[in-house]
Amino acid sequence: MKTTPSEVLTILSTIRDYIRWAASRFAEAEVSFGHGTTTALDEAAALVLHTLHQPYNLSDSYLQSNLTLKERQAVIDVIDRRINERIPAAYLTHEAIFAGLSFYVDERVLVPRSPIAELIEQRFTPWVEEERVERILDLCTGSACIAIACAYAFADAYVDAVDLSIDALAVAERNVAKHQLNDVVTLYQSDLFKELPSARYDIIVSSPPYVSLDEWAQLPAEFRAEPAMGFKGGATGLDLVLRILVDANRYLTHQGILIVEVGSSAETLQSTFPDVPFFWLNFERGGDGVFLLTAEQVAHYNELFLKALA
Numbered sequence: 001m002k003t004t005p006s007e008v009l010t011i012l013s014t015i016r017d018y019i020r021w022a023a024s025r026f027a028e029a030e031v032s033f034g035h036g037t038t039t040a041l042d043e044a045a046a047l048v049l050h051t052l053h054q055p056y057n058l059s060d061s062y063l064q065s066n067l068t069l070k071e072r073q074a075v076i077d078v079i080d081r082r083i084n085e086r087i088p089a090a091y092l093t094h095e096a097i098f099a100g101l102s103f104y105v106d107e108r109v110l111v112p113r114s115p116i117a118e119l120i121e122q123r124f125t126p127w128v129e130e131e132r133v134e135r136i137l138d139l140c141t142g143s144a145c146i147a148i149a150c151a152y153a154f155a156d157a158y159v160d161a162v163d164l165s166i167d168a169l170a171v172a173e174r175n176v177a178k179h180q181l182n183d184v185v186t187l188y189q190s191d192l193f194k195e196l197p198s199a200r201y202d203i204i205v206s207s208p209p210y211v212s213l214d215e216w217a218q219l220p221a222e223f224r225a226e227p228a229m230g231f232k233g234g235a236t237g238l239d240l241v242l243r244i245l246v247d248a249n250r251y252l253t254h255q256g257i258l259i260v261e262v263g264s265s266a267e268t269l270q271s272t273f274p275d276v277p278f279f280w281l282n283f284e285r286g287g288d289g290v291f292l293l294t295a296e297q298v299a300h301y302n303e304l305f306l307k308a309l310a
Contacts, residue, residue, distance in 0.1 A: 009072050015052065016063040018072070019044045022079045032220035035088035035111040036096055038286075043089055044079075050093040051078050086221035099149035103175050108167035110230040112145040114207045114261055115287025120149045127257050127292060128202060133157045135199060137251065139192055139206035139244060140164075142230060144172035144185065146205055151184045159185045162196065165229060192240065193247045200253045206244055207261040210289075212237035215264060237265035238272065245298070245305040252295035263289040272308060276301050 012021055022044035037043040049056055051074050052067070067075070078092055090096040090111040096103050098112035099120050105111055123130050133154045138147040138161040147161035163169050169187055176185045188195055211219070211231040223231070233239050241262055248258045259281075262269050266289040270278060278291040 008076060009069060012072065013066045014064050015048065015054075015058075015067065018067065018075045019048050019063070022048055022075070025079060025083060029083045031083060031086065032222045034113070035090055035222065036113050037089070043082075047078055047082060047089050047092065048075050050095065051075050056097070085225075087225040088222050091225070096143070096145070098145040099152075101145070101149055101152065101179070103143050103145050103148070104171065104178060105143055106171065107225070108165070108227065109143040109171045110226050112143055114146065115281075115283040115285070115290060116146060116205060116207060116259065116261055117149060118283050118285055118287075119259065119281065119290075120146070120153050123153050124203060124257065124259070127294075128255075130154065131156075132255070133202045135160070135201045135253075136203045136205065137196075137199075137201040138162065139204065140208040140230075140240070141172055141187070142168050142207075144175045144187070146207065147172075147185050148175060148179050148181060150203070150205070151179075151181050157184075157202075160188060160196065160199070160201075161185055162188045162190045162192065164189065164191050165227070168227070168230075192243055193251060196251070199251065200256070201251055202253050202256045203259070204244075204248050204252060204256065205259045208240040208244065209233040210237045210241060210262045210265045212265065212268075233265065236268050236272075237262070238269060241265070241269065242305065242309045245293075246302065246309050249295075249298050249302045252298060254295055256295040258293045258295070258298055259290065261290045265289070266291070273301070273304065276304070 012018055023040040026040035033043055037046055049058055088111045090105050091107055094104055096105045096112045099117040103112055134157055136150045136157050136159045141147050141161035141163045144161050147159045151159045169189055172187055176182055209231050210233040213235055216231055281290045
């Protein structure tokens with residue numbers, strides 16, 4: 001028998017109670033995850049703690065704390081919204097954690113979740129020498145999470161961040177200001193490289209739209225609540241990826257590297273260019289479909305990339 005809202009208010013009392021209850025409701029409703037959390041319990045904990053204005057790493061000793069009736073109702077309301085509206089939890093909390101940093105997010109940008117965060121935390125070791133990195137370019141920046149995380153990781157570098165969407169850039173601008181990096185991170189509205197000034201970068205990094213149209217049509221509701229522009233990569237998923245491969249040659253320094261997330265289109269990309277030695281990166285915290293090429297490799301295969309784009 002289903003528990004009524006009034007029964008939930010009276011029967012459940014502690015933070016632990018509501019996290020467990022929310023996880024059960026998520027499982028029952030078969031909501032989809034993948035926007036920073038991977039399980040019903042993790043998502044429940046994130047939403048409940050945020051609603052109670054508590055940190056995500058709240059000590060276990062506080063989980064037995066009793067909630068006021070007002071707090072209980074607030075938790076019930078946010079859990080109901082997550083289930084009924086099928087939108088990512090980050091849009092309810094307006095916060096996402098990426099590379100250990102907090103970012104404002106809303107429906108104008110994809111929720112930050114790229115495994116590239118792990119590479120940034122490692123300062124792209126061993127592919128670059130940290131002290132030699134002077135300029136970094138983030139293509140399809142969205143919320144600017146990658147650009148801002150890079151600015152923290154490389155304190156002496158300047159970061160340019162590009163997006164075509166004016167809406168996304170408004171969110172990016174908010175995050176740049178939040179992290180007080182206006183003098184370090186420069187935002188550009190541009191279709192990839194088109195509006196950028198002439199410059200060479202030691203690192204070009206991108207998580208562009210890479211989902212094929214067929215795959216897009218089958219995504220769960222939570223993903224379709226995000227901007228379609230951030231997903232759709234054309235019939236094969238590689239429309240923007242091919243353009244990045246072609247044009248990166250003119251923007252990389254001699255010792256530079258190109259890192260691009262292509263996710264589920266990794267197999268398509270590799271089969272399109274079977275002779276290109278894409279280095280597929282591994283991640284301790286999960287995730288795949290991210291390749292690395294050196295500037296030398298990007299230049300060497302430039303003609304091949306151009307033919308594929310033609």
